Amino acid sequence: MKGNIISRLRKRQILREISCETDLSPRKFIMPIFVKEAGGIERSRWTGMDRIPMDKIVSYLSPLVDSGVRSFLLFGVPQNKDPQGSSAYAKEGPVQNAVRAIKESFQSVAVFTDVCLCQYTDHGHCGIFELQSINLKKTLENLSKIAVSHAEAGADVVSPSAMADGQVCSIRQALDESGFEDVAIMSYSAKYASSLYCPFREVASSAPSFGDRSSYQIDFRNRREAIAEVLADVEEGADIVMVKPAITNLDVISALRRRLLCPMAAYQVSGECAMVKLYSECMGLPELSVEMEMIYSISRAGAGIIITYYAPQAISHLKGELA
Ligand code: PBG
Ligand code: ZN
Numbered sequence: 065m066k067g068n069i070i071s072r073l074r075k076r077q078i079l080r081e082i083s084c085e086t087d088l089s090p091r092k093f094i095m096p097i098f099v100k101e102a103g104g105i106e107r108s109r110w111t112g113m114d115r116i117p118m119d120k121i122v123s124y125l126s127p128l129v130d131s132g133v134r135s136f137l138l139f140g141v142p143q144n145k146d147p148q149g150s151s152a153y154a155k156e157g158p159v160q161n162a163v164r165a166i167k168e169s170f171q172s173v174a175v176f177t178d179v180c181l182c183q184y185t186d187h188g189h190c191g192i193f194e195l196q197s198i199n200l201k202k203t204l205e206n207l208s209k210i211a212v213s214h215a216e217a218g219a220d221v222v223s224p225s226a227m228a229d230g231q232v233c234s235i236r237q238a239l240d241e242s243g244f245e246d247v248a249i250m251s252y253s254a255k256y257a258s259s260l261y262c263p264f265r266e267v268a269s270s271a272p273s274f275g276d277r278s279s280y281q282i283d284f285r286n287r288r289e290a291i292a293e294v295l296a297d298v299e300e301g302a303d304i305v306m307v308k309p310a311i312t313n314l315d316v317i318s319a320l321r322r323r324l325l326c327p328m329a330a331y332q333v334s335g336e337c338a339m340v341k342l343y344s345e346c347m348g349l350p351e352l353s354v355e356m357e358m359i360y361s362i363s364r365a366g367a368g369i370i371i372t373y374y375a376p377q378a379i380s381h382l383k384g385e386l387a
Pocket of ligand 1: 178180182225226260262263264265277334335
C-alpha cells in the first residue's frame, strides 16, 4: 500500500468534483414562508424568516422562483386566535389566499402547506385542549378541516405537524372523501420536542402559553421511537415523511433511509439556521460556507428533500457550481 493513496484525488478541484460522493440538486429544496393577513413585509433578523402579507406573496416569491426555488412550505400567521384554532380553516385565511395566488401565478411551483393549530389557538398548542389534555378526536377533526381547506385552495401537498396520533390517516380519509385523492401528504413524522424551534415561534407567534410540547413531540433521547412514528405514518398513508430538527437527528435519518421506500425530508429548523447565522457572524465567515456543510451532511445521512430557510442561497450556490 502506498502512503497517500486516498488523498491523490483531493489535489485538484476537478478530481475532487468527479470523485465527490454526494450531489445535491436545486430541485430538492423546500423554502418555508410565513404568510400574514395584512400590512407590510416584516423583515426578520434571521435569514429567510420574513413575514409576508398575503397580497404581496406573489411579488415576494417572484425573484425566488426566478432564482430556482420551486417548492414552498406555507405557514399562516393569523390575526385571530381562539381555543379551537378555527381561523386555520377560514376560506379567506392567509394560507388559503396565498395558495390560490401562488398557483395562479406560477405554474412550475409546488405548494406545500403546514397543517397545524398552534398559530391559530389562543393557548398556542398544536391540538385542542380540554381539561388540561389534548382532545384527540376534536384535534383530528380540525386538522382534517384545515387540510381540506388547503386542498380546496389548490395545495399540492399538505403537511401535518401537530404530532397527533392518527393525523395522517384521518387527513387522508378527509381528502379522499372531498375528492382530493391527488393531494399528497408530507408528514412531520418524527418531530422532536426541541429548543431549536424558538425563532420560528417568534416569527409565527406560536409559542405555547402554558407548559411545553413534550406531551406530544418526541423526547430527544429516543431513536427507536422516532422510527416507529415514521413507520406508522407510512402505514397510515404518508407519501413523504420528515424528520426534524435535522442536524441533531442524522442518526435517525440514516437509520430510516435503510428501511424506507418513500421519499424522506429533513427540516433544518429555525434554530439550526439561527446558529449558522450567529456563528458565521461571530467568526467573520460567509453564512453559506457553514450552511453548505450542514446541508451536505443532512443529504449524506440520507434525506432526499431538504427544507431550509437558506433554500434560495443554497440553490444559487449549487447553480454556480454547475456553471
Ligand atoms: C408547529 C411547528 C413548529 C415548527 C414547524 N411547525 C414549531 C413547534 O413545534 O413549536 C418549527 C419549524 C422551525 O423551527 O423552523 N406545528
Ligand atoms: Zn403546531
